[in-house]
Every structure is written in structure tokens, then in C-alpha cells.
Amino acid sequence: MKPLRPHDPRTLGEYELLGLLGEGGMGAVYLAQSRGKTVAVKIIRAEFAAQPEFRGRFRSEVNRARQVPPFCTAAVLDADPEHETPYLVVEYIDGPDLADRVAGDGPLTGGALYSVAVGVATALVAIHGAGVIHRDLKPRNVLLAPGFPKVIDFGIARALESTSEHTRTDQVVGTISYMAPERLDGGAVTPAVDVFAWGVLVAYAATGRTPFAADTPTATAVRIMTAEPDLAGLPDDLRAVVGRALAKDPADRPSAQDVLDALLTGRPGFTPPLLPPRRRAPHRRKVAGAVAAAAVVAAGALVVALNTGDDSGATTITSASAPASASTPAEVRIVDTLTRAGQWRDKRTGDYSCELGPDGLAVVSGTTDDGVTCPGPATVFAGDQSIKVHYDELSDDACALVGFRHTGRARYELTACADEIAVAAYHPSGDVNTISSAPLKGDYAARHQLVIDIVGEIATVRLDGEKLLTAVLDDPALAEGATTLGLAQLADGDEGFVRFSNIDIRA
Missing domain, CATH: 2.60.120.560 (Exo-inulinase; domain 1)
Incomplete structure (x- = not known):
């Protein structure tokens, strides 16, 4: 925790802010206290607070998030979307996140690895059961609390992503290494995107790298869309489940409940073989040369903010469709x-x-x-x-x-x-x-x-x-x-x- 800075608020509603826990694209998170109870308070950046539709979406998503059972998530305790600075209050969990744990101690093994795989799958079952899609599941959003991992920041990303100002340019908020292919090429966002992110997260926890890692964010995006995952290093009994979760087509992925059932029961019928390697293309019309180099994430021109120093592959992106060239008017x-x-x-x-x-x-x-x-x-x-x-x-x-x-x-x-x-x-x-x-x-x-x-x-x-x-x-x-x-x-x-x-x- 860092001390409060001169521009940080000192109180929000009934909450006295004690220190800064972290900052992100949406705002900042503070350690706070109310009536002797320690909580975490997340405030929303002014640019989003100025949008009435964001406040309405924020309110709706908070109400849904409150329906998620708290045993595997950071419980939503309070929120005020009408405050001059909208804020969200959640349970404070005193534990490292998964990214810090892997960076400090190396990949997880044995019971620690299975605890994360089962715990996060359980959280997704609860989140999806409440009608919420996380949309930004990643190691930074998994806290290793004593006893059981806790998933945080679910549902709120949708409030940000779905405001009219952002859907106008097809913005997508998320972390590129954990984004499903359909999120990169403008497809529908369903609970299957969280299952894909679960597969990437478990692979990272087990190996210290993401299964589509490349030298640049754009190359990573292209690998997500076109390449098979690198699952070397995963235990055999996890590899098939993770491989199925990483299917390119969301219809081929299991539900979060199916993933959890497979982990708890080891039902062999659930875990079919990984996708077969792509058949080598025959020679066509004297075509020569190698496969073209990876280039750019779908959905248009990208504004990429690198999360430096984070080996979890957490490159957060905001993407907006590039406007049509002046030589191609929209009515052509x-x-x-x-x-x-x-x-x-x-x-x-x-x-x-x-x-x-x-x-x-x-x-x-x-x-x-x-x-x-x-x-x-x-x-x-x-x-x-x-x-x-x-x-x-x-x-x-x-x-x-x-x-x-x-x-x-x-x-x-x-x-x-x-x-x-x-x-x-x-x-x-x-x-x-x-x-x-x-x-x-x-x-x-x-x-x-x-x-x-x-x-x-x-x-x-x-x-x-x-x-x-x-x-x-x-x-x-x-x-x-x-x-x-x-x-x-x-x-x-x-x-x-x-x-x-x-x-x-x-x-």
C-alpha cells in the first residue's frame, strides 16, 4: 500500500481512505475503513463518471454482481453510482495476486495449481450463474486468499465496455493475452470468453507463460486467432481440459460448469483430444514464400498500453475500428x-x-x-x-x-x-x-x-x-x-x- 497523494480523496461517503492499493485504466483502488471494518474502494475515472449511460450501466452491473455468491469472489459490499466520483466497495482480501505469486515463486505445482484451477472455475460458475460475464479474467484479478482463490473485478468491465461513447467506435476493454478469438474479430461476447481466459490463466499458472505468447501484443493477438496453444509443461490431467477451453470456436468450448465437473470428477468423456494440427497446405498455382508475419489485432487500429514488468502476458488494450479511407465513402x-x-x-x-x-x-x-x-x-x-x-x-x-x-x-x-x-x-x-x-x-x-x-x-x-x-x-x-x-x-x-x-x- 502507498500513502495517499495530495490529489487523492480522503473520504467517500462513509468510507475513510487509508492508502492507495493500485491504479488501472478505470480508476484507482484504495484501502478504506468504515465502522471498524477494512474494505477496498474502487473509484471511477472522471471521463467515465461524466457519462450518464456509464453510471446507469455501472449501477446495473453492480446489482448483478451482488448476486454472485461471495465464497469464491471479492464480495460487493456497497456502491454509489450517483456520487460525484462513482465508487464501488468490495471485500478487502489480504493476499497476493496470481501474477505476483508466479513472478516471485515460479509456476505453481501440485495442490496449489489445482486449487487455482478449481477455485477460478468455481468462481466462473457462480459469476455466470448470476448472469454476469467477467470479460477481463487474468492473474491480476485472482487473489490468493487463505483457503481459496478469490476472483475480483467481475462484471464491472462490461459497464465500461458498453457505454454509448465506446460502442460507437467498437472499443474493447480487456487484456490481450487472455482474450478469446471472437473478442478480437468482433464476435459475440458470451460466457465462453471467460472459459477461454480460464484456460490461458491455468496455463500461465502452471508454466509461467501464456500459451499464445509472442514478441509483441499484435503478434500475440494473431497467434490467438490462428495458432494452436503451446501447452508444454502442463500436467497431463490438466492439458486436455485446458486445450478444450482454448478452442477457437466458442461453441467447441465447455461451459464453466463442465470445466469444474471435469476437474472434480476426472470424467474422461469430457476431455477429447486436443485440436489436431492443421493439415499442411498443398502447393497452389506455383505460390512461393513463407507464411506472412503476424501484424495487427482485429477490430481495427489499436491503442496499446503495455503493462511493463508483468510476465503474465497482461497487456491491456483498448481497440477501436479504424475509419474507412477517404477513398471509400461509407455508402459505396x-x-x-x-x-x-x-x-x-x-x-x-x-x-x-x-x-x-x-x-x-x-x-x-x-x-x-x-x-x-x-x-x-x-x-x-x-x-x-x-x-x-x-x-x-x-x-x-x-x-x-x-x-x-x-x-x-x-x-x-x-x-x-x-x-x-x-x-x-x-x-x-x-x-x-x-x-x-x-x-x-x-x-x-x-x-x-x-x-x-x-x-x-x-x-x-x-x-x-x-x-x-x-x-x-x-x-x-x-x-x-x-x-x-x-x-x-x-x-x-x-x-x-x-x-x-x-x-x-x-x-
Whole structure:
């Protein structure tokens, strides 16, 4: 505890402040006393206090948090959202947090490790049962009280995150190493985000590092979205549970109750094998080069505040969607059924053809693997955008091709083949890099809807509504460009075919 500073308040309501316990993005936490009882008082920063909607959200979240059983959390004792300086009063827990414990004594083992795994899972069951999502579970928010770990700061992050001023720019408040993939690419926030954070936290407690750790916060974010977790060093009987909690798709994660049941009963049926390694992508169209380097967290441009000196991976971020480029006004949109000449036009050569007809744009390649690009609109899109298009009748030796940010020789290309979908970057230098790929299964010749959503520098690809992959678009030379349709031929000597219809592109 530090002594009070000249600008710190001395009293709040009935509470006499004794010293400063810590500061964070929302405000400061003080040790206080009232009627002989020691408590912790958290005050809210003036910039949030000035927002009426924040005060209302704060009040609602505090009321929910009061419904959480206090045996595994820091109990909410009092709050005054109407005070000039809104404040929250919680039980004071005299014990180190998990980050300090691991930093000082090394990774936990044996009973100490299982106490944290079970204790935090129990807290999540109670928190979720009260209708609250923590949203910022991390080692700093787990206090190692005598007898049982206590989880703090639950629910209040939502009050901050959901104010109108912040949702206007899609701000996300949290700690990057513990954020689930869906939080990084704008997906729904459900209790599954806390289960993911539990998996990261237990891995950190057991090994002293987070399972997606990288050299920079942005690289960590990309690993969360695209890489398998590094769980080396976890005890065997924890590894499967943690691995399941770290599934990319929230639907594949267990609930907090399932996690707790698995820890307490060791039911083998709950812990399926970890996700299999990604199948090695086959060679496509003479594509050369290594996988592109990780670049930027989804949801746009980032303001990153590093929590230096904290090996728990606690890099707190606030992210806001970058505005669309001036060259792409928000109302720009291209909609075309591709059944008659319009934005796209017919083209026939000795090597390939692009023909518009009643069923859409038919693309036929010749007997070389140079690929086909059909003439289309020159409209330049930059910043956030969405591309939707249907394709069908794909031959087994070809790939449907959607180019975007296309500027002459440079572009990004998505190829949907019979057994794989991939995103590659064709750089102005002539280098080609496959950025991300995923296997496909099913009827490749059937009609499919392909969706590419670009937010900031992250592209999310969905096929028939199912999210398949994310790709980092980090080349500054490929910041804007046109959208193209075409076909990639896989081998010399064969002809390829694909038909496109109903394209919708919007900023």
C-alpha cells in the first residue's frame, strides 16, 4: 500500500481512505475503513463518471454482481453510482495476486495449481450463474486468499465496455493475452470468453507463460486467432481440459460448469483430444514464400498500453475500428447478379472466357495454370469492407478466385478449391505469400456463399455461414484496390470451370 497523494480523496461517503492499493485504466483502488471494518474502494475515472449511460450501466452491473455468491469472489459490499466520483466497495482480501505469486515463486505445482484451477472455475460458475460475464479474467484479478482463490473485478468491465461513447467506435476493454478469438474479430461476447481466459490463466499458472505468447501484443493477438496453444509443461490431467477451453470456436468450448465437473470428477468423456494440427497446405498455382508475419489485432487500429514488468502476458488494450479511407465513402456499394453485362463484362480469349448468362458469370480456363481474372469494376475499396458472392459448379481441378485490394500486379487473393480455402498476398515486389489456409470438406461443386469481412487489418472468411479462417492483411502497399473474380487452375493440361452469382461488395 502507498500513502495517499495530495490529489487523492480522503473520504467517500462513509468510507475513510487509508492508502492507495493500485491504479488501472478505470480508476484507482484504495484501502478504506468504515465502522471498524477494512474494505477496498474502487473509484471511477472522471471521463467515465461524466457519462450518464456509464453510471446507469455501472449501477446495473453492480446489482448483478451482488448476486454472485461471495465464497469464491471479492464480495460487493456497497456502491454509489450517483456520487460525484462513482465508487464501488468490495471485500478487502489480504493476499497476493496470481501474477505476483508466479513472478516471485515460479509456476505453481501440485495442490496449489489445482486449487487455482478449481477455485477460478468455481468462481466462473457462480459469476455466470448470476448472469454476469467477467470479460477481463487474468492473474491480476485472482487473489490468493487463505483457503481459496478469490476472483475480483467481475462484471464491472462490461459497464465500461458498453457505454454509448465506446460502442460507437467498437472499443474493447480487456487484456490481450487472455482474450478469446471472437473478442478480437468482433464476435459475440458470451460466457465462453471467460472459459477461454480460464484456460490461458491455468496455463500461465502452471508454466509461467501464456500459451499464445509472442514478441509483441499484435503478434500475440494473431497467434490467438490462428495458432494452436503451446501447452508444454502442463500436467497431463490438466492439458486436455485446458486445450478444450482454448478452442477457437466458442461453441467447441465447455461451459464453466463442465470445466469444474471435469476437474472434480476426472470424467474422461469430457476431455477429447486436443485440436489436431492443421493439415499442411498443398502447393497452389506455383505460390512461393513463407507464411506472412503476424501484424495487427482485429477490430481495427489499436491503442496499446503495455503493462511493463508483468510476465503474465497482461497487456491491456483498448481497440477501436479504424475509419474507412477517404477513398471509400461509407455508402459505396456494388451489387450485381452477374447475369448480364453491368459491373462485370464478357471476355473471350484463346486461353479462357468470362461469360455472363442467366445463371451467373461462367469462368472457363484453358489448359495452362496461369489463372483467369475477369474484367470487372474499377471501384477502389479501402478500410473496412465486406464481400459476399455465390459460386458453384466448381471443377475438381480448379479454384474459385476472389481478388481484393487489387492494384495492377499487387493484390490479395482468396482461392476456394475442392479441398482447401486459402488467402495469399501478391506483393508489388513479385513475392507471393500464403497467409492462411483451412481444409474444406463436402460437395465442392455445390452452390456456396463465400463471405470476406475485413475489419482493420484482419480478414475473416466464412463459407455458408461457417467461419473458416482469419488472415492478417498487413502490407501497406496493399491498403486499397478493386475487387476481381476469376479462376485458378491447379495443373497444366486440364480445363477448369466455376460460376459466380449475386455479388455484394460494400464499405
